[in-house]
Amino acid sequence: MAELRVETVERAVEKGNWQRFRESDFFYSFKRSPVAIVSFAVVCILVLSAVFAPLIAPTNPFDPASLNLMNGFTPPMEPNAFTGESFFMGTDDQGRDVFSTILYGMRISLFVGAAAVLFAMTLGIVLGLVSGYFGGWTETIIMRIADVQLTFPSILVAMLIFGIAKGFTPVEYRDQMAIWVLILAIGLSDWVQFARVVRGATLVEKRKEYVAAARLIGRSPWAIMVKHILPNALSPVLVIATISLALAIIAEATLSFLGVGAPPTQPSLGTLIRIGQGFLFSGEWWILFFPACTLLALALSVNLLGDWLRDALNPRLR
Amino acid sequence: MLRTTTALLATALMAGTASAEEFRWAGQTDPQTMDPHAVSSAPVLGFLNNVYDGLVRMSKDMTLEPSLATSWEPIGAGEGWRFTLREGVTFHDGATFDADDVLFSYERASDETADVRSWFSPVTEVRVVDDFTVEFYTNAPNPLFPASIANWMMMDRGWAEANNATRPDKEAGNYATLNVNGTGAFMLADRQPGLTTTLVPNENWWDTAEHNITTATFTPIQNPATAVAALLSGDVDFVEPVPIQDAARLEATDGVNVIRGIETRTIMLGFSHEADTLKYGASAGAPNPFRDVRVREAVAKAINVDAILQTIWRGSAEPASQLVTPALSGYSATNAARPDYDPEAARALLAEAGYADGFGFGLMCPNDRYPNDEAVCQAITAMLAQVGIEAELNAMPVSNYWPELRADNFDMYLLGWSPGGSLDHEHPLRFLASTPNEEKRLGSWNFGGYSNARLDELLPMILAEIDPAARQAMLDEVTAIYQGEHAYVPLYVQPLVWGTRDNIELTQRPDNFFILRWVTVN
Numbered sequence: 001m002a003e004l005r006v007e008t009v010e011r012a013v014e015k016g017n018w019q020r021f022r023e024s025d026f027f028y029s030f031k032r033s034p035v036a037i038v039s040f041a042v043v044c045i046l047v048l049s050a051v052f053a054p055l056i057a058p059t060n061p062f063d064p065a066s067l068n069l070m071n072g073f074t075p076p077m078e079p080n081a082f083t084g085e086s087f088f089m090g091t092d093d094q095g096r097d098v099f100s101t102i103l104y105g106m107r108i109s110l111f112v113g114a115a116a117v118l119f120a121m122t123l124g125i126v127l128g129l130v131s132g133y134f135g136g137w138t139e140t141i142i143m144r145i146a147d148v149q150l151t152f153p154s155i156l157v158a159m160l161i162f163g164i165a166k167g168f169t170p171v172e173y174r175d176q177m178a179i180w181v182l183i184l185a186i187g188l189s190d191w192v193q194f195a196r197v198v199r200g201a202t203l204v205e206k207r208k209e210y211v212a213a214a215r216l217i218g219r220s221p222w223a224i225m226v227k228h229i230l231p232n233a234l235s236p237v238l239v240i241a242t243i244s245l246a247l248a249i250i251a252e253a254t255l256s257f258l259g260v261g262a263p264p265t266q267p268s269l270g271t272l273i274r275i276g277q278g279f280l281f282s283g284e285w286w287i288l289f290f291p292a293c294t295l296l297a298l299a300l301s302v303n304l305l306g307d308w309l310r311d312a313l314n315p316r317l318r
Numbered sequence: 319m320l321r322t323t324t325a326l327l328a329t330a331l332m333a334g335t336a337s338a339e340e341f342r343w344a345g346q347t348d349p350q351t352m353d354p355h356a357v358s359s360a361p362v363l364g365f366l367n368n369v370y371d372g373l374v375r376m377s378k379d380m381t382l383e384p385s386l387a388t389s390w391e392p393i394g395a396g397e398g399w400r401f402t403l404r405e406g407v408t409f410h411d412g413a414t415f416d417a418d419d420v421l422f423s424y425e426r427a428s429d430e431t432a433d434v435r436s437w438f439s440p441v442t443e444v445r446v447v448d449d450f451t452v453e454f455y456t457n458a459p460n461p462l463f464p465a466s467i468a469n470w471m472m473m474d475r476g477w478a479e480a481n482n483a484t485r486p487d488k489e490a491g492n493y494a495t496l497n498v499n500g501t502g503a504f505m506l507a508d509r510q511p512g513l514t515t516t517l518v519p520n521e522n523w524w525d526t527a528e529h530n531i532t533t534a535t536f537t538p539i540q541n542p543a544t545a546v547a548a549l550l551s552g553d554v555d556f557v558e559p560v561p562i563q564d565a566a567r568l569e570a571t572d573g574v575n576v577i578r579g580i581e582t583r584t585i586m587l588g589f590s591h592e593a594d595t596l597k598y599g600a601s602a603g604a605p606n607p608f609r610d611v612r613v614r615e616a617v618a619k620a621i622n623v624d625a626i627l628q629t630i631w632r633g634s635a636e637p638a639s640q641l642v643t644p645a646l647s648g649y650s651a652t653n654a655a656r657p658d659y660d661p662e663a664a665r666a667l668l669a670e671a672g673y674a675d676g677f678g679f680g681l682m683c684p685n686d687r688y689p690n691d692e693a694v695c696q697a698i699t700a701m702l703a704q705v706g707i708e709a710e711l712n713a714m715p716v717s718n719y720w721p722e723l724r725a726d727n728f729d730m731y732l733l734g735w736s737p738g739g740s741l742d743h744e745h746p747l748r749f750l751a752s753t754p755n756e757e758k759r760l761g762s763w764n765f766g767g768y769s770n771a772r773l774d775e776l777l778p779m780i781l782a783e784i785d786p787a788a789r790q791a792m793l794d795e796v797t798a799i800y801q802g803e804h805a806y807v808p809l810y811v812q813p814l815v816w817g818t819r820d821n822i823e824l825t826q827r828p829d830n831f832f833i834l835r836w837v838t839v840n
Contacts, residue, residue, distance in 0.1 A: 064703035069622065072629035082628070093630060093693050094700065259685070264696055265711050278543045282563035 029312045036308040039301035046298050050106040057100035058088075062266050071095035073279075076286050090286040092275055098286060101267055102294050108268035109298070112182050113249040119187030120248075121241055124194020129225045131195070132202025143199065146192040154247075155254055157189035162260055178263050186251045193240050201233030235313040242306030246299045253295055269295045339532045339839045341822075343556040343832070344545045346686055348512050348538035350717050353494040354471035355427040356486035358434045358749075358763070359720070360583075360736060363469045364831035365536070368517060369410075370471035370500030373401055373420070374464050378825045378836065380741060382465050386415065386472055386501060396459025396782075398441075403450040407524045409474045410498070410505045417446040422475035422484075428759060431485045435759040436749050437467055440781055458782035466740040474499055489721070503527060503835040504534065512538060517834065529835050540686045540715070549574060549817050555839070556824065558832060559689045560817040562632050568817050577826045579814040582646060583736035584638045584746075585688060587621075587698070587807040589614055589729075592767035596729050598680020599710040607677055608729065608766075614804035616667040617730075618657040620705040621698055623809055625659075630693050631810070638808035640797050641735060641746035645828070648743025648790070650797035656808065664705040676706030679729040682722060685713040688734045688812065695732055723765045731765065734812065736829055743793050744780055751800050752777050768805040 021027055030036050049056055060066055074080040076090040076098075089098040127146075131139035149157060162185040169177045205211060206229060214224050249269075255261035256270030257277075264271060269291050276288025349365040351357055367375075373387040387401040407415040421444055428438040440463065443455040456463060473494070478484050481493035498506035501524065504517040517534045519527060537554065539545040542561040548554045550571065560568060560576060569576045589608040590597075596604050607613045623637045639656040642649050668674065681702075683695035692713045699709045709730070714722070723731055737745030753769040754761035760777075776792050783789040800806070816826055823838040 064700040064708075065706075067700040069625040069629055069697045069700065094696050095629070263711070264692065264713060265699060278541070278561065279563055281543060281546055281567055282561075283567075284563070 026312055030308075033308055035304055036312075039304040039308070042297055042301040043305060046106065046294070046301075047110060049103055050110050053100075053103035053107055057097075057103045059097045059100045061096040061101040061104055064265060067095050069095050073284055075284075089290045090284075092272070092287045093279070096267075098272075098290050101272060102269070102291055104266075105268045105272055105291065106294060106298070108179065108262055108266065109249050109252055109270070109295070112179060112186065112252045112262075112268070113245050115183045116186035116190065116248045116252070117241055117244045119183060120190035120244065121194050121237065123187065124191040125198050125230065125237065127191065128195040128198025129202055129230065132199035133206055133221060133225050133229070139199070142195065146195055149189075149192050154189040155251055158185040158251055158255060159258075159260065161185040161188050162255065178261070182252060182255065182261055185255070186248050189251070190244055190248060193244065194237060197236045197240060198230075198233050201236065202229050205229045205232050239306060239310040239313060242309055243303060246302040246306065249295070249302070250299050269298075339530050341531045341534045341556070341834075341837060341839055342537065342554045343534070343558075344537050344539045344548060344554045345558055345832070346538065346540060346542060346545070346689075347716055349515070350511075351488065351491065351495045352498050352506065352509060353483075353486045353488075353492075354473065354500075355423075355429075355432045355434050356488040356495070357720070358436075358738075359716075360738065360830060361716075363738060364829075365515075366471060366498075366500075367469070367502070367831055368504045368834040369498045369502040369506055370473070371502050372468055372470050372472065373403075374468050376468050376827065376829070376831075378827065380828060382468065390464050392459075393453060393455070396456075396461075396784075398453055398455035399460075399463050400447075400451065400453045403452065404524060405450055407501050408522055409477065409501055410520060411474070411477060413474050413476055413499075415472065415474070415501055416449045417452045418449075419472055419475050420444075420452045421446050422478065423470070423472050426473060426478070426485060427470055429485050430756055431487060433486070433488055433762060434470065436762045437470055437759075439748060439759040440778075458778055459784060460781055461784055462740045462742060462744065462781065465742075466745070468740075469738050472501060503529075507533070527835065529837050530839055531834065531837060534834055534837075542689065546817065549819070552819065555822050556816065556818045556832075556837075558814075558816045558830070560815040561689060562634055562813065562815060565634075565815050565817075573820055575818050575820050575822075577814075577816040577818065577824075579826050579828055580636070580643070580645065581736065581812045581814040581830050582643055582741060582828050583688075583734045583812045583830065584641055584643055585694070585732065585734045585809045585812055586638070586641070587617065587809065588731050588733050588750075588766050589617075589768075589806075590726070590766045591769070591805070593726065593729075596677070596679050597727060598678075598712065598729055600678025600708060602678075602680075604677065606729070607671065607673055607679075610671045611803055612667045612671040613673065614807070615657070616664040616671070616705065617702065617707075618804050618807045619660045619667070620664040620707075621701050621807065621809070622659040623656070625701075626694055626697055627810055630690050630697060631813070634813045634815075636811045638811050640743075640801065640808055641750060641806065642737060642743045643811045646737065646741050646743065648793045650743070650790075650794045652794050653797040653801055657804075661701075661705050668706060673707070676708065678708040678710065681709040681711050682719070682728040682731040683711060683713045684716045684719040684732065687716040687719065688732075689815075691732060694809070726765070728765070733763075733765075733806075735763075738829055738831075741829070743797075744777070747773070747777055747780070747796060751796070751805060768800075768803075770799055770803065770805075773799050 070082045071080050071085055071091050072093050072095040074087050074091040079086045087097050091097055127142050131142040162181055165181040214228050253270030256268045257274045262268040262271050272291035273288055279287050347361040349362045354366045354370050371385050374382050375385040377383045386404050388404050390399055390401045393400050424444045428435045440456040440460045441454055442457050445453040447453055477499045483492045483494035496509055503520055503523050505520045507518045508516040515536045545557040546564045549557045565576050568574050593606050596602050596606055627635050637656055639654050681695055683692055685692040695711055699711050702709050735746050749763040751773055752760040753774050754764050754767055773796050776796050780789055780792045814830055821840040825836040
């Protein structure tokens with residue numbers, strides 16, 4: 001008898017996970033939203049092509065030894081006047097294949113964006129939970145810092161942090177450190193949103209009975225915050241994370257466009273747009289056009305996905 | 319009421335016509351200081367030529383003409399030069415210009431804090447004879463001396479002392495870094511470093527003004543494409559440089575003119591000759607391979623200059639073989655060949671020097687100093703990678719670039735050199751090739767510390783030689799020495815492309831100095 005019961009429960013769980021997802025409101029609302037489906041597909045295609053860039057890209061633009069300067073400024077789908085080689089999206093001023101560079105550049109953009117959001121999210125959640133749960137001076141200090149930071153445009157904060165961090169890194173390591181400094185700068189400029197939302201949710205949740213019960217049985221404040229309160233505050237965090245991802249990708253592109261981000265020999269989408277911008281008047285449109293389109297598609301679809309997620313997870317809109 | 323309005327309108331219209339002589343121009347580099355002795359770079363000296371005057375100056379066709387000195391003559395059999403000064407010249411603040419200011423300017427510009435002190439390496443003594451006569455004694459006969467000080471500008475002793483700026487300070491800066499008190503055709507009305515610099519005409523200028531400008535505003539626009547857009551939209555009346563890729567389009571546009579020329583500037587790569595170890599890249603800390611002439615030769619052979627000129631420069635620049643261009647005096651025609659592009663030979667040379675597996679190092683590059691500087695450095699990075707040495711490219715704005723080079727923070731670097739003043743081969747020899755020597759004021763831009771005893775021995779003889787054939791023979795020998803040792807890798811001679819609105823008349827001088835007093839706004 002006992003054996004039989006265990007089996008039923010297991011099967012229920014096994015079947016239930018997929019079943020529950022397919023029957024959930026969440027999946028239903030996804031199925032009914034063409035915007036969500038299209039943007040999800042675009043994000044998937046872009047992320048997969050970035051991940052598998054070494055397999056898809058015809059050349060490796062980050063390997064300077066493989067470049068041939070004579071291929072420079074080749075228009076898309078036309079043979080080069082000197083070498084006769086032809087490129088799907090043309091080449092830039094250094095003879096780099098624009099298509100390959102976009103694939104590799106997107107890896108940097110996505111990696112920096114995702115890592116920066118992860119960093120901002122962790123920092124924001126911890127600070128938000130702490131200030132919401134403990135209140136008092138801790139809350140005042142953390143939230144005032146957040147308020148002050150909100151008054152500055154985040155790109156300015158990122159540039160400030162980037163500048164300071166560059167000053168501290170020894171010159172020999174600047175190139176290797178550039179990506180990590182970028183992540184730090186964007187992450188630090190973005191944690192406030194997370195902290196405010198988590199604090200708000202914590203303030204509501206900590207007055208509820210299950211928290212009082214947890215406190216009564218003697219659980220530590222950290223366990224209560226992480227195991228009990230946090231799961232109930234996660235859905236708005238998820239929404240913010242998605243929208244922040246789009247913003248972080250754009251922030252990285254902006255910094256690189258300004259010439260303070262990714263090094264020129266390892267171009268991200270922003271660096272490519274900066275390079276291409278110099279050749280707009282002279283008619284080499286493809287150097288700017290394709291990276292800009294990719295950035296637009298990436299940021300827009302992540303944003304639309306975040307927008308849909310907000311509606312889908314908002315109980316008041318159901 | 320109506321009459322008042324009409325009158326006001328008329329005044330406004332008249333004011334409108336008057337302000338038509340307002341001239342706005344844009345360049346890639348902001349002059350980093352207003353101090354004429356602190357930094358010897360073309361953006362600074364070129365700009366300051368508008369507000370300060372020297373004893374002599376260059377005319378439109380680069381011949382020497384009198385400025386604050388009305389005449390000059392050799393003393394005895396070439397012991398030095400005697401300058402007779404112009405009387406009745408006043409500085410912008412009203413102080414009178416006399417021989418004491420010349421002596422002060424000499425003390426200031428030849429001080430070890432002055433970047434321009436190599437100009438005075440032949441000078442042993444300066445004597446004030448009377449209020450308007452000054453004598454310069456040189457260690458040997460020096461026929462080129464007057465021309466070589468064409469960019470040496472006069473500063474008032476009283477003003478400098480009152481404002482605690484008796485010596486230039488290129489790092490921290492002082493009063494003279496932001497303020498100007500010259501005798502020049504224009505006065506500094508407003509200076510906001512990196513943003514705008516406004517000049518107004520000097521009503522009390524000693525010479526007759528050729529221009530019709532009432533206010534001139536300079537704005538640095540780092541991105542050349544943005545500068546071109548500003549010219550097309552009429553936001554500025556003049557831009558330099560026009561990116562080479564945009565010249566054809568501008569030429570086809572109504573209302574805009576393109577002025578082309580060949581600059582007197584050679585672009586080259588410099589090495590760290592003295593440092594014991596590499597400072598950047600994968601091999602940072604390892605022994606410095608560039609001390610080995612075979613490695614430097616390998617670099618010279620690995621770079622495909624023709625490809626750079628064909629693509630990045632779109633066929634409008636010339637390859638360079640030496641420190642000066644063929645248009646300048648002292649050019650060594652017998653050494654006109656530059657190393658062939660030969661990656662196989664480069665790899666063999668590296669292997670012979672013990673670097674068969676290559677090494678990593680740092681390439682320093684400005685990104686707002688010369689047209690296409692960063693793109694050229696990137697292309698060089700790729701070409702060097704193809705022979706197995708990996709450059710870590712470090713591109714930065716010029717305001718950080720020179721301090722980094724002066725602090726010896728480089729393994730290899732990009733440099734452009736135009737012999738301002740004398741326009742002769744001896745100029746780069748003095749600044750770039752002779753062993754750095756504080757006392758003799760030589761080699762002040764020889765960052766890598768290149769040194770050759772025979773070259774150092776020949777340089778004073780070249781300066782003193784009056785017979786052109788004998789002088790050229792020595793220059794040929796020196797050229798062969800520094801070419802053979804690959805002290806620098808000369809790359810190409812830069813074209814000069816300026817863009818103006820078509821109501822502007824101006825003169826393009828081959829040294830890329832933009833002289834405001836030759837501008838007419840129609």
